[in-house]
Amino acid sequence: MNILPRPNLEAIKTYKPGKPIEEVARELKLEGKIIKLASNENPLGASPKALHAIQKYAHEIFLYPDDNGYYLKEKLAEKHNVTPENIMIGNGSVELIYFACLTYLNPYERLMRSNGSFMMPKIGAEVIGCPIQEIPLREYRHDLERMLASITAQTKIIYIDNPINPLGTCLWAQELERFIKEVPDYVLVIIDEAYNDYITAAEYPDSGKFLSEGKNVLILRTFSKIHGLAGLRIGYGVSKPEIINAMAKVRTPFNTNRLAQIAAIAALDDITHIKHSRRVNEAGKKYLYKELKKLKVFFIPSFANFVFVNFATDSKEIFDGLQQRRVITRMIKEYGFPNALRISIGTPSENKKLIKALQEILKP
Numbered sequence: 001m002n003i004l005p006r007p008n009l010e011a012i013k014t015y016k017p018g019k020p021i022e023e024v025a026r027e028l029k030l031e032g033k034i035i036k037l038a039s040n041e042n043p044l045g046a047s048p049k050a051l052h053a054i055q056k057y058a059h060e061i062f063l064y065p066d067d068n069g070y071y072l073k074e075k076l077a078e079k080h081n082v083t084p085e086n087i088m089i090g091n092g093s094v095e096l097i098y099f100a101c102l103t104y105l106n107p108y109e110r111l112m113r114s115n116g117s118f119m120m121p122k123i124g125a126e127v128i129g130c131p132i133q134e135i136p137l138r139e140y141r142h143d144l145e146r147m148l149a150s151i152t153a154q155t156k157i158i159y160i161d162n163p164i165n166p167l168g169t170c171l172w173a174q175e176l177e178r179f180i181k182e183v184p185d186y187v188l189v190i191i192d193e194a195y196n197d198y199i200t201a202a203e204y205p206d207s208g209k210f211l212s213e214g215k216n217v218l219i220l221r222t223f224s225k226i227h228g229l230a231g232l233r234i235g236y237g238v239s240k241p242e243i244i245n246a247m248a249k250v251r252t253p254f255n256t257n258r259l260a261q262i263a264a265i266a267a268l269d270d271i272t273h274i275k276h277s278r279r280v281n282e283a284g285k286k287y288l289y290k291e292l293k294k295l296k297v298f299f300i301p302s303f304a305n306f307v308f309v310n311f312a313t314d315s316k317e318i319f320d321g322l323q324q325r326r327v328i329t330r331m332i333k334e335y336g337f338p339n340a341l342r343i344s345i346g347t348p349s350e351n352k353k354l355i356k357a358l359q360e361i362l363k364p
């Protein structure tokens, strides 16, 4: 007899990440260099300071990591002008989204998100068996007015990714401040800032302010993007100590590994790598916008390290054509965009290869 999973798991669509290079090479029997513009990694690679630290401490991996992540939390507390009790580290920031769902959602409560934003909170809520309040986007942005108007007594978590993955649009300080002020205090607002390091605009919200005002917010950051540590899986959340303590109850022991903690500490100090990565990303976006305009395809100017491109035709054809030409991008049909691809910004030569491949595929 088959052993039955909980019934609410049946409808869940397993999260599908961007395809790994090895898988595409194997499936399509491709040889030679394949470029991956599918998961918004840093195309320049890991922070050199982090790499150096990993090499130095690699021999220690026979030891369990510091379960409390003492040194990393100290460093992050200093960065955010909070105490280590305000911080939780996770096996990637997605783990913290999951922990927040496990900690706060009862099956009769609701998680609210924009329809078309990052998928992980939806999965977290579905695992609990908790209905989701899906709010339509407005002009490719979170519709904060509609979110506010849709809050009910059952709303427990509101998830906001800023910028939104996969669209790359941003909420600015004034509008987010107005929103947070109006959200009732029985709601936890998760503000996911995975791409914040790419943004230099003064209008980008300082979400630490909400915390110092005593609001129930959980701010998420990651080392997977500008720091180039996606393969190590490490991210963190900043919140009130009571929220961090509650979430600690659902955490598995040693959820972040020894080398990840060490690398993250080093990466925070790698200002050269951060600034260089930001410059390469900005230049890459500028180049891609110019070329995408020539190709007459619709795209959304992005505040992150990826761009949303709508081809006005089934994106699978474009995706397959790009893969045949050794460029992996990301289909986003499950986000509600059947004709679009999310394409990470690469190095200058990767961006050129992408454009050359698109020119071949789209030529009349």
Ligand SMILES: Cc1ncc(COP(=O)(O)O)c(C=O)c1O
Pocket (backbone or CB within 6 Å): 039, 040, 091, 092, 093, 094, 095, 118, 161, 164, 165, 192, 194, 221, 222, 223, 224, 230, 233, 234, 235
């Ligand atoms: C909005 C958003 N949050 C979280 C993540 C995942 O980050 P991590 O690698 O830290 O789990 C991503 C990754 O693509 C993302 O786009």
